[in-house]
Amino acid sequence: MNTSTDATPIGSRPYRSHKVPACDLCRNRKIRCNIDVAGEPCRFCRERHLSCEYTSKATVDDGLRPPPAKRRRTHADDHDVATPVKSTERGLAQFPSIAGTSPEESSIMLNPPMAEDIEVLEHYLSSASGASSGKPYRLVSSSTEKPIIYLTVPRRRKGLSAASDPGKTQREIIEQILGPNKEDVVALYFDRIHPAFPIVDAKTFYEMWHRDPSEISSALLCDIYTTAVVFWNTSERLRQYSKPDFVFLWNQAVAALQEDFLGPTISTVHASLLDLVGRPVLSITGNIMTLGKTVTLAHSLGLHRDPTSWKATSHEKDIRIRLWWGVYIHDTWSSLAHGTPPLIHAQTHDVPLPQASSLSASGATDAHKRSAQTFLHLCQLSTVLGDLLPFVYSLKPDKVELDRSLRRVECKLDDWESSLPPWLRRSNGELDLVNGASSLHFCFLSVKLLLKRIAYRVSIWVLRFSFHPRSFAEQATSMQADGVAAEARPYHLAMLRQSALELTDYVCFLKEPQLDDFWLPYTAHLLVSTTTILLRCLLESADVTTKRDCATMLVRVQARLECARAESNWDLVDFCLERCSEPVAKIATAMGITRHPTAGGMPTTELASVFNDTDTSMLSTLPEDFLLSVDSLDYPFDTLWDISF
Structure with missing residues (x-):
């Protein structure tokens, strides 16, 4: 990279620029502050070996601040930070369109080949002409292998009027x-x-909240308010008051977010992630659409690229890393829950995992620090899920390599489980009361169930698509392979059933404090899919005892979910109770199973005194569509979980 002071590389300060202020020395001397090398002191200070400092406030790319109105002095200007900030520490604040603080401009990341070409052209043209004003490109990483260059574009659609603070009305x-x-x-x-x-x-957030709450993005604040309402009754102060109508609050928050998408910034990603993590789930289709826009916006903002070598502050880098992993978590778990192929692929992002020390504030309690650890482990678990999803959605899978690939993923899942600290592992069937730990373990069991489900599907493929031999030797080999495949299918079905029983058994032992913790909203859909698999395993099994065990667990888990809804107001069970109660009741009736709730709310089951092969024949009289009514948009599990083939 050419570092000559005669050159004017990408990111130099335009002449008499108000967006990029002059340093203190140049401003006091009333001379031109020529920043001819991006991320370095100005030319005047560098040649004299002086400290190039700025007393004006450097806006940090925190994603919390709404953009200032056009040509207006914002209220934040009255609270300038007096601590000098060196030019090398200003980070992305020197590029308002990238930091998301420009009222009229935004930035999108160029694709790698284009970025390489632009870098070469800009160096050549700048060296030849010496011009430095009006450049549409901004260099934030000058790596010779992977230069990162942003293109400045209009922030809003031409001719479309938009509020300077989207969501302000809804916030009020x-x-x-x-x-x-x-x-x-x-x-x-x-x-x-x-x-x-x-x-x-x-x-x-709290610095801005105590100084002037109007500095915070209104759309983001709407989602902060609304996502917290589901925990209203867990607060001693708030439970004294009537709980607000969460449906109305969510409608306001969604309206604010859609308004923010008209001129999106990095704060829009913050608000979208909170919108997607919110409960209860009121619009599945709406969430799918929001996720699609969020992933696309994150890509255009460059959140999918590793920022560790960028000319940015550590604070900015940490925020970008956490934001990306929030997007990735939603993409993978939404794909599993909603039946849509993932939008993010392993080959298209290189963001490292968050540092544990960056996830908690300096004064955080031990409980909050442990809870933050669950986020880190969820990021790692989501990468394992990301490795599994191509096996679910691939239309042309390599059936020969599938089994080997699944074993590799299974090893990764075992390694993930082994890496958990003791307080995140189940001992004697119990988990420590760490906020987020119960949801994390449920997610782990769901990934394990998906792995067994895919393995069972592969065993059926091997049995169905075995080649047709021509010679006597090929015929003998084919017969041997068919025999192995025929034995493999019952084995994989048993492993699938065991995994489903393990997950439902875990749900049955959840206590109220665990239900009041943080849970991903996708739990609601995964409960339905688990129950569906267990119903199918019951019907596919030829063993009477196995059928009885599955039916007993189905009745038990349904009763536990009803108790969780009635006593703990756990909204995540609504989908499962709505869609699975009828088929479970029909199974229980056909097999003579009755439920007797105990005083503690944990159900018990009682089997009919006589249970023989004649009783199981009752199952064949059930209607073919008694299991579930499947809607292709609302509940697309037929592709993901179908095991009838």
Whole structure:
């Protein structure tokens, strides 16, 4: 890279620029502040070996701040930080369109080949002409192998009027409903949701909240308010008041987010991730659409690239890393739950895992630090799930390599489980009360179930698509292979059934404190898929005892979910109760199983006194479509979980 002071590389300060202020020495001397090398002191200070400092506030790319109105001095300008900031520490703040603080401009990342070409052309043209103003490109990483260059584009559609603070009206409505309790709701968010899903920088948020809450993005604040309402009754202060209508609050938050998407910035990604993690789930199709826009926006902002070598502050890098992993978690688990192929692929992102030390504030409690660890392990588990999803959605799978690939993924899952700290492992069937730990273990069992499900599908492929031999030797080989495949199918079905029983048994032992913890909203869909698999395993099994065990567990888990809904108001069970109660009841009736709830709310089951092969024949009289009514948009599990073939 040419570092000559005569050159004017990408990112230089335009002449008399107001967006990029002059340093203190140049401003005092009233001379031109020529930043001819991006990320370095100005030319005047560098040649004299002086400290190039700025007393004006450097806006940090924290994603919390709404963009300032056009040609207006924002309220934040009245709170300038007096601490000098060196030019090498200003990070992305020197590029307002990248940092998301420009009212009229935005930036999109160029594809790698284009970035390489632009870097060469810019160096040549800048060296030849010496011009430095009006450049549409911004270099944030000058790596010779992977230069990162952003292109400045208009932030909003031409001719479309948009609010300077999207979501302000909805924010005022929500704050009017919450009244004096809004600070308690914010505290509830940072106590119940943020530790297990730390995508918002708590320190920056509270600094802006105490200084001037209007500095915070309205769309983001709407989602913070609304996501915390589901935990209303867990707060001693808030439970004294009536719980607001969460449907109305969510409609306001969604409207604010859609308004923010008209001129998106990095704060839009924050708000979208909270919108997707919110409960209860009111619109599956809406969430799928929001995720698609969020993933695309994250890619255009360059969140999918490793920022560790960028000319940015450590704070900016940490935020970008956490944001990307929040996007990745939603993409993988939404794909599993909603039946849509993942939008993110392993070959197209290189963001490292978050550092454990960056996930919690300096004054965080031990409980919050442990909860933040669950987020880190969830990121790792999501990568294992990401390796499995291609086997689910590939239309032309390599059936020869499938079995070997599945074994590799199974080893990764075992390694993940072995890496868990003791307080995140189940001992004697119990988990420590760490916020987010119960959801993490449920996700682990769901990935394990998916792995067994795919293995069972592969065993059927081997049996169905065995080649047709021509010679006597080929015929003998084919008969031997068919025999192995025929034995493999019952084995994999048994492993699938055992995995489903393990997951449902775990759900039955969840206590109220665990139900009140942070849970991914995709749990609601995974409960349905687990019950569906167990129903299928019951019908596919030829053993009477196995049928009885499956039916007993189905009745038991349905009763436990009903108790969780009635006593703990656990909204994640609604889908499962709505879709699976009828088929489970029909199975129980056909097999003579009755349920007797105990005083503690944990159900017990009693089998009919006589249970023989004649009784199992009753199952064949059930209608073919008695299991579930499948909607291709609302409940597309027929492709993901179908084991009838």
